[in-house]
Amino acid sequence: MPTLTLYDAVGAALTEEMRRDSSVIAFGEGIATKRRELVDEFGGLRVRNTPLAEGIIAGTAVGAAATGLRPVVDLLFAPFLCYAMDELVNSAGKLRYMSGGQFSFPLVTLAMTGAGWGVGAQHNHNVEAWFVHSPGLKVVMPSTPADAKALLKSAIRDDNPVLFFLDIGLLYQPGEVPADEQTLPLGRATVLRNGQDVTLVSYGKTVQHCQQAAETLAGQGIAAEVIDLRSLKPLDEAAILTSVGKTGRLVVVHEANRLCGIGAEIAALVAEQAFSSLKAPIVRLGGPDAPIAASYPLEQASVPQAATIAAAAARLCAAQPA
């Protein structure tokens, strides 16, 4: 099986989908410069650099998507999405509904986020929950190159606007990627490790931290189940509920601010629908309500680490049910 980085997996997905469907186009901040191979194969009309103007990039994608193209736009860093909020939230997310279903918006927005490069809070801000909270949008955040490729292919084929977040810390990690043109449905989580005692739910780079924590826990005789959500909307509620139904204990882990984050939604879901299964309180581990510092130790401290996750899970397993 070929080995690719997540960054190259994105390029492979773009290449395959642009070959498959001539309505797929890609434009954004430096995409024609950095992904020269796409320009070489598909030409400068289908792969374009743009001004550094996120609003018009996203707005152009919205207009193009509504009238027959399938644009993929690269807005570089997630905090830059603030400049594109009207276009993504008010236009892409709402105009299908507001027009009574007359239009659909098959577009993908790529944005990088997360700790790893010490770029500071205006380049690193995990804003994915904002878009989960906005109707009409789908949200994906893969944790491996293979998933990134297969999910991006599905996102491009999807008739809805998809926010596709790339974790900076994972971008250049290599991983095995199937050579065939595999897709993965949006909205399906994956169970990376089976366990009976506690469920660790995560997405993005903290999936690896959960897997490391599960190793530590195994050494303590605790069998942790690790779930990678992969998509945040649609959310694979069944995968979460099935696992918690088995383990009775839940730790939700993400790098984004804990306050009103995805973890809060998952905790509420489990409290509402699996309360009787719970043997211990739900634990949420997430970033603080603070901008992310550039300084490396502070940046890393904002991310739930494996030791913290393992300790939280071990405490849950030690607690006796009431």
Place this chain on the structure above:
Amino acid sequence: MKPSHPASDPRQLLEQMLLIRAYEESIVSGSAAGKMPGTCTSVGQEAAAVGVVNALAADDLILTNHRSAGHLLARGADPGRLLAEVMGRRDGYCKGRSGSLHISAKELGVVLTSTIVGAELSMAPGVALSQTMLGRPGIVVCFFGDGAACEGSFHESLNLAALWNLPILYVCENNQWQAFVHRREAMSREHVADWAAAYSIPARTVEGNDVFAVLAAAQAAAAEVRDSRRPYLLETCTYRTRGHLEPDDQGYVDQAELAAWLARDPIAACRNRLLANGSLTPAQAAALADRVSTRIAVAQAFAEASPFPAAEELCRDVYA
């Protein structure tokens, strides 16, 4: 329903303007009577809408904004379905989900209407990109106001359209008002057209209350976009003679300025000109007025008879 053919008879232009006026006045009175929500009218701006829309071909695409009644009706929209939309009824163009402020009608080529000031400008390059890349002949017409021209999206849109050679006819309806603020308080220049030169986009202004002048200018502008496949900006200078959002007492309006513009009412000007040059007799003028009021009465009856959407439709059409 397909886009209506451009008017070939000047009396049709007058009739379209009368229809727009009567339609919007019916919403104003319906709103005052508590039968409809308030709306943003384009009363006073009818010539600017009718002149431009009648310069377009059936395969051209229109993006518009919250003051869209003129564009929709001139394009051939059914006033009954429009009023049904305003009243939140199932037979509205958008199944009652839009209300008056964001009506799109894909079948008429009126795509992607947004009430977010400037959003139409942000989406127009994408629509034009589709036209270009998919080999469609139609050009894209983007209606916006002087308020939207003060948004960043105006400048970003013009820059990209010029850079990418996009066939967009930008039509700024400069109605002197940006919600409750006079254009003079908000714009560094007298005219929006002045800004187009910064992006190497040809532009001109036209007297927006003269439907014949607007039609001629728009025909020339549309022909230039069609031939060059590049953007052009036409600024129609007009005046919003009613308030921003009904009901509105217009207490903030300079009464002398309002009176001066009311004296230049586009409908009266057109009617008087046609009467004076013999294209229209007083009897024909009366017949036009009657036909329009009948159409509005029929439209109102249709809208009122249309059912509200069922509760099950609350979450339909959110996702494709």
